Amino acid sequence: MDKLSDKCLLCVNDQVIIGPSACELQKVVTKMNDSVKKRGMKVNVSKTKMTVFGKSESTTECDIHAEDEKVEQVKDFVYLGSTFTNDGKHGRDIERRVDTKNKVNGALFTIMNSKSISRQACFAAHNEV
Template sequence: MDSCLYDLEEYECGLRVDGPSIKYLLYADDQVILAASACGLHEMINIMNESVRKRCMKINVDKTKLMVFERGESTTECDVLIGGEKAE
């Protein structure tokens, strides 16, 4: 999985927190991808999906969850497709 993360390193996205941009968090075999926008998240997931496909692996869409945090009362619908399947 480490080699798949290198593909995200080259992408200019992530969440800026007091300076550096944070693209992902890792714990054991879990991964969290961080993005400042729904569009950025979708793009990062596409990059990750392509990276794992090159290595003959597949993202488990059933175990993939999305969370959107926003300021204020507005809400953004974030439909992300992974290999044609909608992630929750």
């Protein structure tokens, strides 16, 4: 486990835990899990994801466990509105943001062309933005 040279990242309840190796990351996760249990809570492992960052798209398998369950390893995830990928590239993040913008613009276009809304209301709303 210690031979993993890539950085490991675990996203838990909008928290990011970074470890220099799988072994070190597992130690932190175990400590976090023990701390949560002492407070009468439980880690929701189904909502917990982890990734291994490297320089290529190939995935290094990494077994991290919480609550005696294996944490799902993913190639990408969204954190605070940004997409992080295991290869460190930004293409998917930019693509996701453009897609989101296009969906919003499409919805606004539909509203502005609606027969049930006056042109004055659309113009006023557009100028307030």
